[in-house]
Amino acid sequence: MHWLSPLLLLAQVSADDITREMGRLQRNFEFLSYGFAAAWIVLAIYVLMMVGRERRLKREISSLKAMLEERQKK
Amino acid sequence: MATIATPEVTASPVRHAGSGASALRQVFVIVAKDLRAELRTKEAVNAALAFAIMILVLFSFAFDPAADETKMFAGGLLWIVFAFAGTLVLNRSFARELPNDCLDALIAAPISGAMLFLGKALASYVLVMAVELVALPVFGIFYYVRWYDHFWQMMLVLALGTWAITVVGTVFSALTVNIRLREVMLPMLTYPMLVPALMASMQLTADLVNGKQIWGPDFIWMKVLISFDILYTAASLALVEIVLVG
Amino acid sequence: MREKILYLLGVAAFVILARDIFVIARFPPEASQGNAFKIIFFHLPAWAAAFTAVGASLVTSILFLVTKNFQYDAIAVASTEVGVAFLTVGLVTGSLWARPIWGIWWTWDERLTTTLVLWLLYLGYLMLRRAIEEPTQRATFAAVVSIFAFIGVPIDYFSIRWWRTQHPAPVFFSSTGSFPHDWSVVMGWNILAMLMLATVIVAVRLEQEQSQRELDSLRRLAHAF
Numbered sequence: 050m051h052w053l054s055p056l057l058l059l060a061q062v063s064a065d066d067i068t069r070e071m072g073r074l075q076r077n078f079e080f081l082s083y084g085f086a087a088a089w090i091v092l093a094i095y096v097l098m099m100v101g102r103e104r105r106l107k108r109e110i111s112s113l114k115a116m117l118e119e120r121q122k123k
Numbered sequence: 124m125a126t127i128a129t130p131e132v133t134a135s136p137v138r139h140a141g142s143g144a145s146a147l148r149q150v151f152v153i154v155a156k157d158l159r160a161e162l163r164t165k166e167a168v169n170a171a172l173a174f175a176i177m178i179l180v181l182f183s184f185a186f187d188p189a190a191d192e193t194k195m196f197a198g199g200l201l202w203i204v205f206a207f208a209g210t211l212v213l214n215r216s217f218a219r220e221l222p223n224d225c226l227d228a229l230i231a232a233p234i235s236g237a238m239l240f241l242g243k244a245l246a247s248y249v250l251v252m253a254v255e256l257v258a259l260p261v262f263g264i265f266y267y268v269r270w271y272d273h274f275w276q277m278m279l280v281l282a283l284g285t286w287a288i289t290v291v292g293t294v295f296s297a298l299t300v301n302i303r304l305r306e307v308m309l310p311m312l313t314y315p316m317l318v319p320a321l322m323a324s325m326q327l328t329a330d331l332v333n334g335k336q337i338w339g340p341d342f343i344w345m346k347v348l349i350s351f352d353i354l355y356t357a358a359s360l361a362l363v364e365i366v367l368v369g
Numbered sequence: 370m371r372e373k374i375l376y377l378l379g380v381a382a383f384v385i386l387a388r389d390i391f392v393i394a395r396f397p398p399e400a401s402q403g404n405a406f407k408i409i410f411f412h413l414p415a416w417a418a419a420f421t422a423v424g425a426s427l428v429t430s431i432l433f434l435v436t437k438n439f440q441y442d443a444i445a446v447a448s449t450e451v452g453v454a455f456l457t458v459g460l461v462t463g464s465l466w467a468r469p470i471w472g473i474w475w476t477w478d479e480r481l482t483t484t485l486v487l488w489l490l491y492l493g494y495l496m497l498r499r500a501i502e503e504p505t506q507r508a509t510f511a512a513v514v515s516i517f518a519f520i521g522v523p524i525d526y527f528s529i530r531w532w533r534t535q536h537p538a539p540v541f542f543s544s545t546g547s548f549p550h551d552w553s554v555v556m557g558w559n560i561l562a563m564l565m566l567a568t569v570i571v572a573v574r575l576e577q578e579q580s581q582r583e584l585d586s587l588r589r590l591a592h593a594f
Binding site for chain 2: 434486489490492493496497500501506509510513514516517518520521524525527528529531
């Protein structure tokens, strides 16, 4: 019965293995979503930083322009 | 601390970087000037040396110097110390010329930027090497490391690794001399740039203190180190004129 | 017109990336790594976008040094900054990929380490720009740093690779053989979309750089009064 023993062994562990594997894959799915979320969050943060800079630049330019016009009127 | 002016350069009869001989002389003049200025005050060398020994002492608390594993990362430790101490010397390389507007005089002098750079780099090289040659035996004593088994191979690694630190450091010293936060910017720019050279030096030094020769399987690191030196020396010579003159 | 094209490009990139998320989620889990392997669908495109941006920064830096045209300097800084942002995406997603597969957040493998070193180098570039006031000097020095940083890339990559192969290191793509055709198609789309996104951000950042220059000249004018 020597040739059967590896098969028997396989049958014994496979049921356990499958559930464990399923669990592992599910957990990895979680990490997939983390990965995607992280990618978007990093880009979103960068875009928000750019929006902030845009706003600051616009504000400073308009205030400087207003100031210069005021001076020219005098 | 008064900084000496550069009469040798400005009064030099050589008007342009023409023939090889006169270019060599220009480099030599800069080297001699820098070394003389440093030897009169010794401020950079003393600071670097004290700093190197202090780090060596501090590292001894981080792990057990007597342990066998220490030999495995002795090379890494040594080159971290050298990189830190080297930055102190290199920081002064161009900053030394700031008082009395010596830097402007040097740039206006009839000497090409590349030769000025080479002179500066060689002077710093001598100084950093001097600091390292004092720190190396101290390191050997503190960490029970036999670094002198393959003495000349060790010197070769030291020479090549130090040139990598010096050449990159001198370019960035010239680049950061006039800006705010000079002391922070120089290491911020040089250390990441030096990663391959430091890795190679660390590996080779670790081999040597463990009794292995550098010609063995790790000879590839020698190639990395040499190609780093060549590549960055060429790039520096090509770009330094732009950095200095703008 | 230019604004509209940029807007369209951005929306298209966003739509492709969003659609691909659902496509990717429906793919069967990869044999050995499960779903975590699919992080590659964002990881690799981010890396491609980052290196394109950094390469563009190198080219424009050289062009600036040759022509002294400030437009090139503006492109260089815009693309470097976007490159750093995408390198960050690459690092973070790489780290989140490493956690379930190797059980560690970080591994000193050659790609991650090279990326980290590059990230530090370009961070230095951006910090240097902030430290210099004078525009010509800032542009020139930044261009030199950019060139220096880029020539280090190959030597960095290979030395880190040799360094770590002396120790057992986990390897990416150990299961490359099972990369099916439809996966490659989605990957292609994602890379394209990420590059489009990067282009749009660079263009927007470029406009900001122009506003910044306008602001600087206005300031000088105000000083002159």
